[in-house]
Amino acid sequence: MTVPISREKEDELTRNTKSEKCCFCRAGTPFWTALPDRKLGQQVACCPHCASRANPKDIPSKAAWCRSEDIAHIPSYGEIAQGHDKNYPPAPIVPIKEEA
Numbered sequence: 001m002t003v004p005i006s007r008e009k010e011d012e013l014t015r016n017t018k019s020e021k022c023c024f025c026r027a028g029t030p031f032w033t034a035l036p037d038r039k040l041g042q043q044v045a046c047c048p049h050c051a052s053r054a055n056p057k058d059i060p061s062k063a064a065w066c067r068s069e070d071i072a073h074i075p076s077y078g079e080i081a082q083g084h085d086k087n088y089p090p091a092p093i094v095p096i097k098e099e100a
């Protein structure tokens with residue numbers, strides 16, 4: 001069984017489609033699941049390759065997909081430096097102790 005998907009509309013100004021990561025292979029894709037038992041906000045990104053091989057019951061919930069994206073996210077140096085790494089709180093910065 002395959003998973004029904006639909007293509008995200010391209011941005012009328014930039015002619016670009018926003019690309020999310022497929023819920024299986026994490027490749028960037030403009031395709032989203034079109035599962036009839038899910039509302040629009042509960043669909044997840046799924047590329048045509050994976051959709052052709054997966055069953056609807058294989059599709060993770062939106063919450064599970066977001067969580068796995070958070071876990072897999074490799075923060076940039078900028079995110080780490082600014083304490084914006086979602087997975088880890090910034091390390092405490094303490095003053096250097098002067099030797100007596």
Ligand SMILES: [Zn+2]
Binds near residue numbers: 022023026027049050
């Ligand atoms: Zn995929």
